[in-house]
Amino acid sequence: xxxxSYDVVVVGSGPGGYVAAIxxxxxxxxxxIVERSEIGGICLNWGCIPTKxxxxxxxxxxxxxRAEEFGLKVEGLSFDGTKIVERSRAVAGQxxxxxxxxxxxxxxxxxxxxxSLSGKGKIKIExxxxxxxxxxxxxxxxxxxxxxxxxxxxPDGETIWSYREAMVPKSIPKSVLVIGSGAIGIEFAxxxxxxxxxxxxxxxxxxxxxxxxxxxxxxxxxxFKKQGMNLLTGAKVTELKKSKxxxxxxxxxxxxxxxxxxxxxxxxxxxxxxIEDIGLEKAGVKTDRGHVTVNEWCETGVPNVYAIGDLVGPxxxxxxxxxxxxxxxxxxxxxxxVHPMDTSKIPGCTYCHPQVASVGLTEAAAKEAGHEVxxxxxxxxxxxxxxxxxxxxxxxxxxxxxxxxxxxxxxMVGAEVxxxxxxxxxxxxxxxxxxxxxxxxxxxxxxSEMMHESVLDAFGRALHI
Amino acid sequence: MPxxxxxxxxxxxxxxxxxxxxxxxxxxxxxxGDLIAEIETDKATMEVEAVDEGxxxxxxxxxxxxxxxxxxxxxxxxxxxxxxxxxxxxxxxxPAPAPPAQTSPAPEARPATATVAPAPAKxxxxxxxxxASPLAKRIAKDKGIDLAAVTGSGPRGRIVxxxxxxxxxxxxxxxxxxxxxxxxxxxxxxxxxxxxxxxxLNSMRKTIARRxxxxxxxxxxxxxxxxxxxxxxLKVRKHLNTEGADAGVKLSVNDFxxxxxxxxxxxxxxxxxxxADDALLxxxxxxxxxxxALEGGLITPIIRRADEKGLAEISAExxxxxxxxxxxxxxxxxxxxxxxxxxxxxxxxxKNFTAVINPPQAAIMAVGVGExxxxxxxxxxxxxxVMTVTLSCDHRAIDGxxxxxxxxxxxxxxxxxxxxxx
Numbered sequence: 001x002x003x004x005s006y007d008v009v010v011v012g013s014g015p016g017g018y019v020a021a022i023x024x025x026x027x028x029x030x031x032x033i034v035e036r037s038e039i040g041g042i043c044l045n046w047g048c049i050p051t052k053x054x055x056x057x058x059x060x061x062x063x064x065x066r067a068e069e070f071g072l073k074v075e076g077l078s079f080d081g082t083k084i085v086e087r088s089r090a091v092a093g094q095x096x097x098x099x100x101x102x103x104x105x106x107x108x109x110x111x112x113x114x115x116s117l118s119g120k121g122k123i124k125i126e127x128x129x130x131x132x133x134x135x136x137x138x139x140x141x142x143x144x145x146x147x148x149x150x151x152x153x154x155p156d157g158e159t160i161w162s163y164r165e166a167m168v169p170k171s172i173p174k175s176v177l178v179i180g181s182g183a184i185g186i187e188f189a190x191x192x193x194x195x196x197x198x199x200x201x202x203x204x205x206x207x208x209x210x211x212x213x214x215x216x217x218x219x220x221x222x223x224f225k226k227q228g229m230n231l232l233t234g235a236k237v238t239e240l241k242k243s244k245x246x247x248x249x250x251x252x253x254x255x256x257x258x259x260x261x262x263x264x265x266x267x268x269x270x271x272x273x274x275i276e277d278i279g280l281e282k283a284g285v286k287t288d289r290g291h292v293t294v295n296e297w298c299e300t301g302v303p304n305v306y307a308i309g310d311l312v313g314p315x316x317x318x319x320x321x322x323x324x325x326x327x328x329x330x331x332x333x334x335x336x337x338v339h340p341m342d343t344s345k346i347p348g349c350t351y352c353h354p355q356v357a358s359v360g361l362t363e364a365a366a367k368e369a370g371h372e373v374x375x376x377x378x379x380x381x382x383x384x385x386x387x388x389x390x391x392x393x394x395x396x397x398x399x400x401x402x403x404x405x406x407x408x409x410x411x412m413v414g415a416e417v418x419x420x421x422x423x424x425x426x427x428x429x430x431x432x433x434x435x436x437x438x439x440x441x442x443x444x445x446x447x448s449e450m451m452h453e454s455v456l457d458a459f460g461r462a463l464h465i
Numbered sequence: 466m467p468x469x470x471x472x473x474x475x476x477x478x479x480x481x482x483x484x485x486x487x488x489x490x491x492x493x494x495x496x497x498g499d500l501i502a503e504i505e506t507d508k509a510t511m512e513v514e515a516v517d518e519g520x521x522x523x524x525x526x527x528x529x530x531x532x533x534x535x536x537x538x539x540x541x542x543x544x545x546x547x548x549x550x551x552x553x554x555x556x557x558x559x560p561a562p563a564p565p566a567q568t569s570p571a572p573e574a575r576p577a578t579a580t581v582a583p584a585p586a587k588x589x590x591x592x593x594x595x596x597a598s599p600l601a602k603r604i605a606k607d608k609g610i611d612l613a614a615v616t617g618s619g620p621r622g623r624i625v626x627x628x629x630x631x632x633x634x635x636x637x638x639x640x641x642x643x644x645x646x647x648x649x650x651x652x653x654x655x656x657x658x659x660x661x662x663x664x665x666l667n668s669m670r671k672t673i674a675r676r677x678x679x680x681x682x683x684x685x686x687x688x689x690x691x692x693x694x695x696x697x698x699l700k701v702r703k704h705l706n707t708e709g710a711d712a713g714v715k716l717s718v719n720d721f722x723x724x725x726x727x728x729x730x731x732x733x734x735x736x737x738x739x740x741a742d743d744a745l746l747x748x749x750x751x752x753x754x755x756x757x758a759l760e761g762g763l764i765t766p767i768i769r770r771a772d773e774k775g776l777a778e779i780s781a782e783x784x785x786x787x788x789x790x791x792x793x794x795x796x797x798x799x800x801x802x803x804x805x806x807x808x809x810x811x812x813x814x815x816k817n818f819t820a821v822i823n824p825p826q827a828a829i830m831a832v833g834v835g836e837x838x839x840x841x842x843x844x845x846x847x848x849x850x851v852m853t854v855t856l857s858c859d860h861r862a863i864d865g866x867x868x869x870x871x872x873x874x875x876x877x878x879x880x881x882x883x884x885x886x887x
Contacts, residue, residue: 138659297662304659334658337620339665404607406600406626431598431626 004109006032008332009123009136011115011278014041016309016321017142018099018108023326025106027333032134033108034115034125040096041144042310043318046164049095051187053088054167055351058194062353069390079195081172088167117141117279117305124279138304138332141285141292142325143274145310148290152240153179153267159247160240160265163188169264173197177249177262179237181208183350185268186224190352193229200230200260202251207233209350213362213411215377219395220413223354232258240265273311296340298328306332320346347425349418354394357421360409360428363399372402374434376458378450380414382465385445391415396454398424405433410454416447423451434459467547468517469538472526473504483531484539488512493521495542502539519544597624604629609797616671628668631793669762677821684740685860688819691872693879695835695850701882709777718852719755719809720780722832724885725878727751727771729871730805736871737804739825740862746825754806754823755783757790764790765823767803776885804828811835817853827859828868830875852879 007029010017017033018040024031038045057079067074103110111134113127123139125132147162149155155162166188172195178185181203193199201208201224207217208224208231221231232253239250246263272290285300286293291313298306306328309321323341330338347359366373380386380394394414401408410424427437434455442452456462472482483505489495495515502513522543526533533539595612597605601624605612610629617624653663666674695718702716709716730737730751739746751772754765766786771779789795804827808820811834820831835852854875858868878885 299662332658337618339618404600404604431600433599433603436599 003133003135004032005135006030006109006137008032008138008140008329009034009115009134010140010142010325011123012041012142012144012274012309012311013039013099013103013110014142014144014309014321015043015318016144016311016325017041017140018103018325019322020140020142020308020325020329021108022102022106023329024332025108027329027335029329029333031106031108032111032136033103034111034113034123036112036114036127038096039103039110040092040099042146043321044095044099045092046167048318050088050092050167051163051191052351053091054084054191055187055353057084057087058191059353062194066390081169081195085168114277116277117283117285119283121304139306140325140328141278141300141305141307141311142309142321143278143311144321145271145273145291145316147267148270148272149267150179150269153237153265153269155267156242159242159263160267162267166264166266173246173263175246175262176200176264176266177202177237177247177260178266178268180204180268180270181210181231181233182268182270183209183348185266186220186350186352188266188268189224189229193224193227194353198228198230198262200232200262202235202237202249203231203233204236205233209356211348212350212356212358213397213399213409214364215397216356216358216395216411216413220352220354220356223393223413224352227353271310271316273313275311297331298324315343315346315348317346317348345425345428347421349421351418354391354414355417356413357417358409358411359421359425360407361399362409362411363397366399366401366408371408373408374400374402374458376400376454376456376462378453378457378462378465380447380450382453383445383447383450385447385449386415388445389415389447394450396420396450398451398454398458400434400455400458405435407432407434407437407455410451414447420448420451423448467522468519468542468544470501470515470540470542472533472535472537472539473513474535481532481534484526484528484533487524487528489521489524491521491524495519495521515542517542517544519547522547595624596622597629598626600626601629614675615668616675618665628671631668667761669759669764673762676824680821680824684822684824686819686822686857687860687865687868688855688857689865689868689872690817690853690855691876693852693854693876694840695852695879698879698882699835699850705776712777714777714780716776716780717783718811718835719807719832720776720783721879721882721885722807722809722830723753723755723768723771723779723783724774724776725875726805726807726830727753727768727774728878728885729874731772732874733867733871736828736858736863736867738827738862739804740827740859741825745862748804751805752803754800754803754826755786756806756808756820757787759791759793764795764800765803765806766790766795766800806830807832811852817855819855820857822857822859827862828871829857831855831857 008024008031010021010033013033013035021031021033043049061079064074064077111125113125116124117139118124118133121135121137123134123136125134153160155165157165163184172192175198176192178189178199178201181201185201186209189199189201208221209217224231232251235251235253237249238252241248246261247265249260249262251258251260273292275287275290275292280287280292283305284302285305292300292307292311294300294307294312298308298312300307308324308328310316320341327338327341344360347357350356361369363373363375376398378396381392386392386394391414394417397411398407399409400406407424407427410421412421437455442449453462453464484502485505486503488503489501495501496518497516499515500512501515504511504513519542522541524540526539596617597612604626612624615624615628618628619625698721702718702721706714706716734747737748737751750770752767752769753771754767756763756765768779768782786799806823806826806829808829809832810818811832814834817833818831820829822829831854833853835850837848838851839846840849840851856868856872
């Protein structure tokens with residue numbers, strides 16, 4: 001049998017890979033996707049989507065707990081952890097089906113197996129102990145990433161969890177030690193806290209959510225502490241002793257040693273690219289610290305071999321992977337006017353309670369880059385809709401270049417900010433200045449009015465504070 | 466309310482100008498974009514276009530009037546329903562009520578009196594609106610960049626921030642075509658996709674492409690080559706650098722070349738010119754540009770009045786300009802204008818080359834390496850350090866004999882440096 005040949009073969013079907021394949025096919029290229037596990041990748045099956053389902057349960061639970069505040073009477077409130085997890089799995093399953101349908105609709109061939117580079121324009125596919133080969137004019141590697149592990153903190157599936165186990169608990173543990181306070185760590189901390197676990201978060205750096213603007217980090221930390229979360233910053237787990245009932249952790253907090261018992265540990269210390277077993281070395285694709293090295297066009301340096309998404313490094317975000325997938329597919333198809341990814345225009349969202357969202361430069365980064373800045377702030381307490389919703393805890397901060405009026409960054413903490421950030425992202429993409437944002441009409445009463453006020457405040461013109 | 470038309474500032478430094486010619490008369494209907502007058506400054510002539518529409522009520526300044534201050538009313542436009550008597554109140558020049566547009570504060574509100582905009586001579590694309598992001602528009606306004614001369618890299622050719630950052634301010638007359646030149650051949654057609662990397666043009670590369678294509682298409686170049694013996698100059702240079710070492714003096718050969726070129730232009734003023742379609746602009750000073758290679762391009766900062774500056778001053782200024790050029794920190798005023806440039810590739814061992822004239826200048830000198838060569842003096846072969854220079858001239862402005870005179874003057878200064886003291 002003659003081997004199959006394609007214009008584009010994508011290895012990995014996560015949000016980078018499947019989007020790249022669909023776009024390639026839309027542009028008239030013959031495309032296939034190779035997937036060793038579930039269609040949709042981590043995002044859909046073990047990441048973004050199922051965690052959002054879990055956090056939605058937490059949010060509803062939290063709101064019902066507050067029923068009295070809203071004049072409602074609820075008695076006998078309880079939860080069923082198994083059902084919460086079941087719902088999360090069902091949501092993931094539904095979306096994975098959806099992606100399979102989309103691939104089929106777009107005439108993308110789905111090949112099950114472990115794909116690896118096997119010579120110029122060739123991909124070897126291993127499945128069930130058999131190996132076949134297909135040929136491809138262009139290859140897009142989109143194999144994603146997995147949890148990074150630290151020595152002594154290797155997930156064992158029992159007491160030490162990675163995101164994967166943390167997503168499908170058999171029951172809600174009494175106490176959880178979360179190591180790492182990035183988006184993944186903080187979201188699980190928030191989830192388990194809401195369902196009654198004692199949660200401690202250990203962060204190596206001096207603040208939680210360390211990539212966010214300092215003020216937003218501090219605001220979120222205050223809210224987490226108010227909920228009863230124990231935050232240890234500038235801290236490091238130096239030893240973990242496992243026992244039947246859980247672990248005893250020795251933690252160095254700014255030079256002082258503390259010990260802490262917890263039923264479960266969630267290790268969320270970052271992620272590392274899936275660079276193994278895909279034939280990189282033999283093909284001459286370079287890697288650096290666990291990620292494939294690429295230029296701004298996602299080219300690996302090996303002709304016609306591209307790499308996108310988590311595999312090539314931060315920011316590890318599904319929407320960044322998808323965007324790169326589209327960019328590469330369009331470049332391969334020869335579409336004109338394609339631009340490389342500008343990371344300063346990628347928004348980031350964390351679905352803890354309160355939510356955190358941002359785009360562009362933090363105030364500190366803007367100053368470091370030499371900008372003279374104007375900073376605007378608006379608190380949720382000054383917004384009618386926020387008060388009506390009972391969500392008066394939050395802050396919207398905007399950073400402008402004082403000379404040009406460019407919106408350099410926007411940083412938010414509070415209810416629904418993950419849905420609001422897109423307004424500022426569009427503003428950045430279209431290169432609006434403060435004048436256009438000020439001239440835009442924001443509907444009343446909405447949370448979005450705070451976005452307007454924050455801009456006005458940066459130029460000393462806020463109306464409601 | 467009659468709308469006064471004010472004398473526009475055609476450049477940030479302009480204080481007054483000559484009203485060369487009215488293109489409308491009293492009673493004419495004008496629409497936004499109509500050309501209404503020609504204004505002359507010491508540098509250029511520009512057309513002025515109307516921003517508002519209405520009827521020309523009164524021309525307040527007679528054709529040919531010199532020294533009209535910026536922001537003084539020069540005419541009055543009547544809106545619908547107003548008659549000429551309404552203009553009488555404005556007939557006497559009133560103090561300028563509005564600051565020039567570029568110093569007005571950030572928000573977009575346009576001062577009601579800013580009713581004229583200098584028409585970027587012949588650069589405005591026919592058929593309408595220029596698409597640019599608000600941020601690009603503001604940066605362009607702050608830097609005095611004419612958006613009509615910028616090629617957009619955004620969706621559907623929209624001009625975005627990167628396109629205007631580092632784009633040169635549009636010079637008065639030489640803006641040329643609005644778009645970067647598109648060559649008639651698409652190079653992509655000849656190569657298999659994937660066998661090359663496509664590097665999109667940055668705004669500097671676009672400007673270089675546009676201006677130099679324009680230069681070679683519009684300027685009839687011709688070339689004059691001459692050899693200069695450098696031994697005397699090198700001796701003087703060594704001496705001056707030793708003497709001045711404590712004061713931090715470190716003259717390069719190029720500093721001598723700039724000074725010699727400036728003096729040669731002074732000595733042959735007919736060659737210190739720019740071609741301006743209907744006139745030659747004979748410059749009062751020798752403003753000499755020095756080509757500086759940058760990452761991804763080049764720029765030619767100008768040493769103003771180099772004829773009035775000593776070697777040490779030229780040397781310090783050249784170093785400072787080159788440093789800021791490499792940091793991309795030059796202001797447009799520092800690389801615009803001039804009448805002559807020096808491009809030196811001697812440090813790469815280049816023996817001789819020809820350079821493309823940088824409009825609106827009329828000549829450029831390509832300088833090769835100073836190297837030991839045999840020369841014949843009084844019938845005998847001798848060793849000497851010799852440098853070959855080639856002058857490119859704009860034949861519209863400088864004829865062959867004149868170019869030769871300029872080059873001969875240059876050679877005499879270079880070969881006998883004490884003459885530079887005179």
